[in-house]
Amino acid sequence: MTESALLAGLRKEIREQGWGRKATGSILLQLLINLIIVLTGTSVYLMVDNPLAQVCGIVASTAGSMGVATIAHTASHYAASDRRWVNELLTYFGYPFFVGLSATYWRYKHLTIHHRSTNVIGVDEDINLAPWFAMSRSEVERSRGMRRWYYERVQWLVFPVVLAVTGFHMQKSGLVYLIRKLSNHSQLRRAHLKDLLAVFLFFVVWVGLPALYWPAVDVITFYLLRIGLMSYAMFVVLAPAHFPAEAARIDDRLQNSEHLLLLQTATTINFRTGFLGKLICSGLQYQIEHHLFPEISHVHYPKMSVRIEKFCREHGFPYRSYQWESVLWKSLLVLRKPPDVVTSAEMLRGTVQKTTYKCTDFI
Numbered sequence: 001m002t003e004s005a006l007l008a009g010l011r012k013e014i015r016e017q018g019w020g021r022k023a024t025g026s027i028l029l030q031l032l033i034n035l036i037i038v039l040t041g042t043s044v045y046l047m048v049d050n051p052l053a054q055v056c057g058i059v060a061s062t063a064g065s066m067g068v069a070t071i072a073h074t075a076s077h078y079a080a081s082d083r084r085w086v087n088e089l090l091t092y093f094g095y096p097f098f099v100g101l102s103a104t105y106w107r108y109k110h111l112t113i114h115h116r117s118t119n120v121i122g123v124d125e126d127i128n129l130a131p132w133f134a135m136s137r138s139e140v141e142r143s144r145g146m147r148r149w150y151y152e153r154v155q156w157l158v159f160p161v162v163l164a165v166t167g168f169h170m171q172k173s174g175l176v177y178l179i180r181k182l183s184n185h186s187q188l189r190r191a192h193l194k195d196l197l198a199v200f201l202f203f204v205v206w207v208g209l210p211a212l213y214w215p216a217v218d219v220i221t222f223y224l225l226r227i228g229l230m231s232y233a234m235f236v237v238l239a240p241a242h243f244p245a246e247a248a249r250i251d252d253r254l255q256n257s258e259h260l261l262l263l264q265t266a267t268t269i270n271f272r273t274g275f276l277g278k279l280i281c282s283g284l285q286y287q288i289e290h291h292l293f294p295e296i297s298h299v300h301y302p303k304m305s306v307r308i309e310k311f312c313r314e315h316g317f318p319y320r321s322y323q324w325e326s327v328l329w330k331s332l333l334v335l336r337k338p339p340d341v342v343t344s345a346e347m348l349r350g351t352v353q354k355t356t357y358k359c360t361d362f363i
Contacts, residue, residue: 014307019304020295022079022080023297023299024080024082027071027075030279034064038064041056041057042057044060058225062226062230065098067282073284076103076106079297095198096174096198097202098202099227100203100227101170101174102195103191105195114126117252118242121136123252127243135334140338155335156333167230167234168228168231241268241270242267244269245337248266261317266318270319271285272323283297286304289308292308
């Protein structure tokens, strides 16, 4: 049986179980809880004069903001509601308005590129960090001189520092994407105009209005802290699924392969979290389920995971799940020892890569 037929059968079974139903109420409740966390943490940071309390406040605000953004992720896949306008409202609220990230840029980068070409070297921007970082052994081997030395000896030390600017880089990339669309009338859509308005409101609400009541230096400091910490939060939530060596790097010649199930499960990893992690991740800890069925509300992923793991075991597809802290460690270690690129589907079939690291690998 072909992989397309297997996937169609699994999709039918999932629908029969009722997991295709949009869990709008649960998702809105989760959004409300995260918003309360954001508002409480922000209030503590701005109004309490105790440094320790301020640290706790900004960390809580960051965690809640990440929770809002991951709910927007569900909505961007039209998986939060049966009503299209509800999904779009949540997407524009969670991305451009709440964290200053263009929603249309996110859809292009994430839905159009990442989901169709997961971990494909040279295509998936989430795994292609060149020239600043090498994420595969082939990138290291193609380099020469100082760059080779940097990749092999230094990049793993630089990476945690550079992470702080990821959020700002994504904001900038989103604005550049929007400006290009707005300047090209043939590509201009109403979505781009709504997106631009939401980004504008982000800076009005989070920077402009607070500057009327607090010193500008304090407001800018809060903005820099919030987006800088969001950069680390994005890594903590998003990197574990695709960064570790166990998540295969795929040669671009395989991306149009008929092995859809194999490629998605081989390039994707799940991780296990506690209650707070579940609240912040909004289903992104079940990345295998999400990549196979992105249109399903993340609320159903925990129950689906039992069936999908069994399905993968029965048909010889990889299904990996790790503790969150373990896979975070692996996400960092991959900068120290980048893995090889997989060039054929046969190299993946029926195998589960088990890469073992020791603390001494960082020395």
